[in-house]
Amino acid sequence: MAETLTRTATIxxxxxxxxxxxxxxxxxARSLVTPGNAIVALILLVGxxxxxxxxxxxxxxxxxxxxxxxxxxxxxxxxLCGVALAAGGYVLASTVYLFGLKHYYPVxxxxxxxxxxxxxxxxxxxxxxxxxxxxxxxxxxxxYGVTSVMFLVGWHVILYLTVQFLEFCPAVFEWLGCxxxxxxxxxxxxxxxxxxxxxxxxxxxxxxxLFLLAPTKLxxxxxxxxxxxxxxxSSIAGGLSMVIVESAVSHRIFRNQVDPEQHVDLDRITLGLxxxxxxxxxxxxxxxxxxxxxxxxxxxxxxxxxxxxxVEVLGFVLLPCFLFAHAVRRRNAxxxxxxxxxxxxxxVLNRLxxxxxxxxxxxxxxxxxxxMEIVVSITIITIGVQTFRWIVNRMPVLREHPDYAxxx
Amino acid sequence: xxxxxxxxxxxxxxxxxxxxxxFLLLFVPFWSLLNGGPAARRVKVAKRAxxxxxxxxxxxxxxxxxxxxxxxxxxxxxxxxxVGMDDFARKLVGPLAGLRLPAPGTRVExxxxxxxxxxxxxxxxxxxxxxxxxxxxxxxxxxxDRPPDPYGRDWLLxxxxxxxxxxxxxLIVNGTERRxxxxxxxxxxxxxxxxxxxxxxxxxxxxxxxARTIDPENWDELAREYFLTSEE
Numbered sequence: 001m002a003e004t005l006t007r008t009a010t011i012x013x014x015x016x017x018x019x020x021x022x023x024x025x026x027x028x029a030r031s032l033v034t035p036g037n038a039i040v041a042l043i044l045l046v047g048x049x050x051x052x053x054x055x056x057x058x059x060x061x062x063x064x065x066x067x068x069x070x071x072x073x074x075x076x077x078x079x080l081c082g083v084a085l086a087a088g089g090y091v092l093a094s095t096v097y098l099f100g101l102k103h104y105y106p107v108x109x110x111x112x113x114x115x116x117x118x119x120x121x122x123x124x125x126x127x128x129x130x131x132x133x134x135x136x137x138x139x140x141x142x143x144y145g146v147t148s149v150m151f152l153v154g155w156h157v158i159l160y161l162t163v164q165f166l167e168f169c170p171a172v173f174e175w176l177g178c179x180x181x182x183x184x185x186x187x188x189x190x191x192x193x194x195x196x197x198x199x200x201x202x203x204x205x206x207x208x209x210l211f212l213l214a215p216t217k218l219x220x221x222x223x224x225x226x227x228x229x230x231x232x233x234s235s236i237a238g239g240l241s242m243v244i245v246e247s248a249v250s251h252r253i254f255r256n257q258v259d260p261e262q263h264v265d266l267d268r269i270t271l272g273l274x275x276x277x278x279x280x281x282x283x284x285x286x287x288x289x290x291x292x293x294x295x296x297x298x299x300x301x302x303x304x305x306x307x308x309x310x311v312e313v314l315g316f317v318l319l320p321c322f323l324f325a326h327a328v329r330r331r332n333a334x335x336x337x338x339x340x341x342x343x344x345x346x347x348v349l350n351r352l353x354x355x356x357x358x359x360x361x362x363x364x365x366x367x368x369x370x371x372m373e374i375v376v377s378i379t380i381i382t383i384g385v386q387t388f389r390w391i392v393n394r395m396p397v398l399r400e401h402p403d404y405a406x407x408x
Numbered sequence: 409x410x411x412x413x414x415x416x417x418x419x420x421x422x423x424x425x426x427x428x429x430x431f432l433l434l435f436v437p438f439w440s441l442l443n444g445g446p447a448a449r450r451v452k453v454a455k456r457a458x459x460x461x462x463x464x465x466x467x468x469x470x471x472x473x474x475x476x477x478x479x480x481x482x483x484x485x486x487x488x489x490x491v492g493m494d495d496f497a498r499k500l501v502g503p504l505a506g507l508r509l510p511a512p513g514t515r516v517e518x519x520x521x522x523x524x525x526x527x528x529x530x531x532x533x534x535x536x537x538x539x540x541x542x543x544x545x546x547x548x549x550x551x552x553d554r555p556p557d558p559y560g561r562d563w564l565l566x567x568x569x570x571x572x573x574x575x576x577x578x579l580i581v582n583g584t585e586r587r588x589x590x591x592x593x594x595x596x597x598x599x600x601x602x603x604x605x606x607x608x609x610x611x612x613x614x615x616x617x618x619a620r621t622i623d624p625e626n627w628d629e630l631a632r633e634y635f636l637t638s639e640e
Binding site: 275278279282283286289290293294296325328329331 | 419420423424427428430431435438439441442485487
């Protein structure tokens with residue numbers, strides 16, 4: 001009895017400090033009552049029952065998917081966009097740990113966390129699409145199916161998720177106060193980064209390679225034997241742009257987390273990332289042109305889908321490329337952030353075009369996602385954002401833990 | 409394969425090669441576009457207050473571009489360039505009666521007379537360290553009622569540069585300014601020693617208006633010699 005009391009007495013302050021952010025339970029519960037949280041609650045209230053419905057009654061009960069269109073919004077938005085925009089994790093980890101550009105360190109942890117959560121919620125979105133999550137062991141262990149690109153994607157995601165968790169582990173152990181384990185986790189960082197870069201290169205392109213299986217289904221302007229390369233290169237630009245957007249938003253929303261004494265020159269970091277994104281987008285634009293020349297279907301540019309293709313390539317690749325360049329020339333970080341928003345929108349547009357708009361373009365039956373599919377996607381993204389918020393408010397992500405300052 | 413298919417394939421390949429070549433050719437101007445800017449990125453931009461550094465008798469702070477005619481230039485974060493005369497020039501000439509500064513909008517050229525120092529009814533031209541348009545002048549520079557601050561509040565012109573990268577390449581920076589100033593001090597010491605033999609050995613600071621001390625009659629010619637505006 002006495003032992004139980006002692007344990008309760010030890011656990012309670014720990015919970016208060018680590019979970020309730022130092023507030024007594026009632027005060028913490030009261031702090032949760034905000035307009036933002038009310039919107040989140042509303043989304044969850046509508047979205048979670050739909051997800052349950054999908055698992056109980058099957059895809060047909062909530063989606064407009066069919067035998068002709070088996071991949072819809074969940075694959076297009078949650079998986080393809082999620083993976084591309086989570087690329088900031090491997091891009092920034094290589095920048096800091098492999099290229100030694102240490103002044104990007106202040107945005108590294110948020111980028112790795114965004115990457116990790118991005119992938120985690122990609123898996124959740126994929127589970128919603130695939131169903132029967134308990135059978136995940138089949139492609140992983142029981143029945144490899146090594147001839148399928150899906151096998152590649154599945155294993156890459158599992159391994160990369162593990163690697164990103166390892167990369168983020170030092171922050172978790174700093175939060176928990178386990179300095180010995182933290183030291184061990186930090187020693188794995190370089191190895192994890194190298195492994196992570198290899199995996200990302202492979203699986204970002206593997207997602208594009210999925211569309212090599214459907215050369216007749218994908219519109220010729222989007223289909224190219226270079227699709228895997230397009231996916232990989234655009235993920236670098238997407239990752240860089242996402243880090244710019246995410247760091248700007250985080251530094252504004254979590255202002256209390258950013259230590260003013262750290263003197264983080266976010267504008268300088270933003271312009272550096274913007275410069276890299278500009279070069280990547282410039283290269284990506286010419287690769288898209290090469291794909292177009294290789295397909296040799298210039299005539300299709302005069303069709304409505306051709307115009308849409310031009311909107312994507314000119315408005316969301318070339319335009320942000322020059323916006324970034326102009327921002328860097330003028331040292332205008334605000335313009336670089338605007339360019340990053342356009343660039344992120346461009347990546348989303350490209351993935352949705354490839355997986356939905358230009359897919360099955362020649363089939364009479366057009367897929368339009370149902371409202372429930374949209375709500376499920378919003379619900380998954382909302383849970384992802386809330387998880388990010390929960391972690392940033394507690395763990396040393398935007399700030400340095402005082403005990404480990406300068407140890408990176 | 410049909411002959412027309414072959415033709416189509418070759419033309420497609422030709423276009424691909426042209427695109428690849430176009431990429432390589434366009435990447436060069438794109439790269440310079442990305443890096444050119446207001447030249448603030450490839451040059452030392454003045455962000456913080458200068459830390460005084462004494463070389464011989466003169467303050468020669470780092471991160472300042474020096475012109476051999478004893479003018480200095482600092483690139484501001486907004487891309488404009490602030491210019492002035494260095495501590496050597498100020499100590500050489502001593503107290504000024506006034507300055508003849510160009511009006512805003514005037515175009516100045518590197519190594520051409522940019523402004524003049526007025527003292528004892530004489531005007532001594534100094535050379536501009538950069539090319540550009542004068543956007544602002546400092547009418548308050550070197551006021552007699554306050555101690556001189558040649559790299560700070562006593563700047564002379566703010567210039568919108570025109571050929572900054574090319575201009576900065578010809579200026580003295582990155583540690584060489586130290587040796588340059590030592591050489592200047594050496595030549596000055598040689599001129600001084602007949603009159604002020606023990607000054608250097610004493611470690612004392614020179615008086616304001618060294619040129620007047622060396623040659624009270626033609627001190628302005630001596631100053632012009634150092635400012636590279638001598639007519640000979």
